[in-house]
Amino acid sequence: DQQVKQNSPSLSVQEGRISILNCDYTNSMFDYFLWYKKYPAEGPTFLISISSIKDKNEDGRFTVFLNKSAKHLSLHIVPSQPGDSAVYFCAASDKGNTPLVFGKGTRLSVIA
Amino acid sequence: EPEVTQTPSHQVTQMGQEVILRCVPISNHLYFYWYRQILGQKVEFLVSFYNNEISEKSEIFDDQFSVERPDGSNFTLKIRSTKLEDSAMYFCASSVSQINEKLFFGSGTQLSVL
Known part of the structure; x- marks a missing residue:
């Protein structure tokens, strides 16, 4: 039962271009969404979040878009840099009442 | 920056x-x-x-698993009788509050059950 789905296991992007990572969810009770980044041999680190009352949140090169009607969110990285190469996890929760539910992750490779 | 630390990094x-x-x-x-x-x-x-008590657990967390905060700083996960399918990377995380709060993760313990 995958409540949070990241259907692309990997993505390759040229340095300087836009990276778009996608995430779909099935639980309509989810109202808080986060993106985590994970480097090898490290734990996931928080990147950016968005509450369901918003449809966009921006932090520097990172922007998260939320489409509640489609139960879809995406992470945009512009411009992409080689240091962005990592596994990106989408996560969601229900008003903090439930633990974070993670997707399987998307491995982003930014090619110089 | 404060961080969550986990030991060991690998356990066989x-x-x-x-x-x-x-x-x-x-x-x-x-x-x-x-x-x-x-x-x-x-x-x-x-x-x-x-x-000092479990607030929620998943179906995975059966009777073989237990957690403890033995003192003011450590938080432990015990697996009583390991199975092959317990082989995984185990991450500890902490947060200030529960509501819409980001979690801070440790770097994980890679558990290999042979």
Whole structure:
């Protein structure tokens, strides 16, 4: 039962271009969404979040878009840099009442 | 920047043996969690802990698993009799609060059950 789905296991992007990572969810009770980044041999680190009352949140090169009607969110990285190469996890929760539910992750490779 | 620390980074054990995974959460955090990731799978929730008791646990967290905060700093996960399918990366995490709060993760313990 995958409540949070990241259907692309990997993505390759040229340095300087836009990276778009996608995430779909099935639980309509989810109202808080986060993106985590994970480097090898490290734990996931928080990147950016968005509450369901918003449809966009921006932090520097990172922007998260939320489409509640489609139960879809995406992470945009512009411009992409080689240091962005990592596994990106989408996560969601229900008003903090439930633990974070993670997707399987998307491995982003930014090619110089 | 404060961080969650986990020891050991790697643990190899024989099936049926007990293992204890250790974590030191960030000092002013009140909520503690264990997650695990089997190779190639999603990060799965195991258990959350607050005020010295389990606040929530998943179906994975059966009687073979237990958690403890033996002192003011450590948070441990014990697996009483390990099975092959317990092989995974185990992540400890902590947060200041529960509501819409980001979790801070440790770098994980890779558990290999032979």
